[in-house]
Amino acid sequence: MAGGARDPGRSVTSRALAILGAFDARHARLTLTEIAERTGLALSTVHRLAGELEEWRALRRGADGRFQIGRRLWELGQLAPDPLQEVAHPWLQELFGGTGENVHLAVRDGLEVLYVDKVYGKRAVPILSRTGSRLPMHPTGVGKALLAYEPGWFVTSYLSRPLERPTPHTITEPGRLARELAQVRAQGYATTHEEMTLGSCSAAAPVLAGGPPADGQAYRPVAAVGIVVSSRRVRELPRLVEPLLTVAARIAADYRAAVARA
Amino acid sequence: MAGGARDPGRSVTSRALAILGAFDARHARLTLTEIAERTGLALSTVHRLAGELEEWRALRRGADGRFQIGRRLWELGQLAPDPLQEVAHPWLQELFGGTGENVHLAVRDGLEVLYVDKVYGKRAVPILSRTGSRLPMHPTGVGKALLAYEPGWFVTSYLSRPLERPTPHTITEPGRLARELAQVRAQGYATTHEEMTLGSCSAAAPVLAGGPPADGQAYRPVAAVGIVVSSRRVRELPRLVEPLLTVAARIAADYRAAVARA
DNA sequence: GGCTTTGCTTCCGCCCAGTGGAAGTCCGTT
């Protein structure tokens, strides 16, 4: 840009994007000062750029002066194509309709799971996952389902880090986790028992539809379908496994067909 | 910015935003040249800025070189708060569960309706509305439901324009439309018969929850709930009206409660 | 096979938009 930039080499655009990037699930509402801190930009710069973003309705300024993501960005985001979600949604709805339980779809993004869709109703257990949010892999059903089908080197590197422990039930010992992943592969689905949230249990199955079309070669996971129930009703989980597996398989089939068509 | 700008006075940020703004439902995938045309920017400028946006994953470049909205923007968009949608969703799900028909929620934005949520399953009629998309008001159920409760001056100005006519069944005569809006107010809901899409009919009810809390004063519409069925099953529409009205009332109540709490 | 078109990428000299420190304002708190 121009002028006495404190950090020359950084483009104006990158600064504007940095402002948008300052927002995340844990920081959905920020004051000017907070944005300046989180981006490392000068307050007056943030003031000017955020003002421009607000004018375009990329940001919105609440009555209390805090900024938040504006509706125009939501609208734009809806244009991001996601063939997987498109193909999967009707099946998630079906699974929800048949069970009445919270159902969601997640993909792996880096070392986390990113929730891309969720179907829930009035009697659903309140859970952490929201579409667009991320959670670590090892304490979530969808995370374990995905991790179990990743290549060995990936799993090894995932386990060779200190792992977060959101509840006392979270499994963080590499050995025990590795054994559990083997079991997931053996039975075709993963389960959790209050490992992410006290009060919730889940089952999840991978959507095996990606990867090398070399014949004889196994498909790789492109996503996972999960279903969550209150701990008080853990005993109903087994009953949900069969429909869960069916739906995961249907999504995989539809997805492969959609990809082949394209 | 700097240099021999063809259009001085336009900020860098506004150019970057213009590039994002070049994308809409009808133009979800654009080439560099198309973006340049739609924004009025020089090709080399678009090339540079779009490259930067791509690097940040605000945009994504397909195998064919076309740009599209990237997943990062989708994620950001999910952070845009929408208390209305949050409150309404479980009820939409309920309505869908009870009827098995396509259900959606829309708000007015300018002279159009903006669809903010949609619940559908496998057997749903394929319809035009997608979350994030816009349609004119007069040929849609949600549009008529909203329009009917707008103040007179707004309706007058809406009707005093040439109105689009997506199908031969679309009502565009101001007089006839005004009479229909009166009927909507009288019965509390709107219906359409192939006015937007051949093959689909709908019913929609306003969510009356906004506006001046002056007592005795009627609530203003903040949204509308719509339900769509295939024309072959128009005869089932009347059966859907009662649950539709119930759900609209429940959403209105929950929304007023949520607003009062905040 | 060569010629045209279309779309993309790279280059570079010019120069004004962008920068951020500092001073000013506003508001709730002590």
Added chain:
DNA sequence: AACGGACTTCCACTGGGCGGAAGCAAAGCC
């Protein structure tokens, strides 16, 4: 009334951004 934190405005300095033009590559045409 003085203080502190958050926001807004101002302005002199300067290097990041601009876009025309030339170069490149693939697809379509004669």
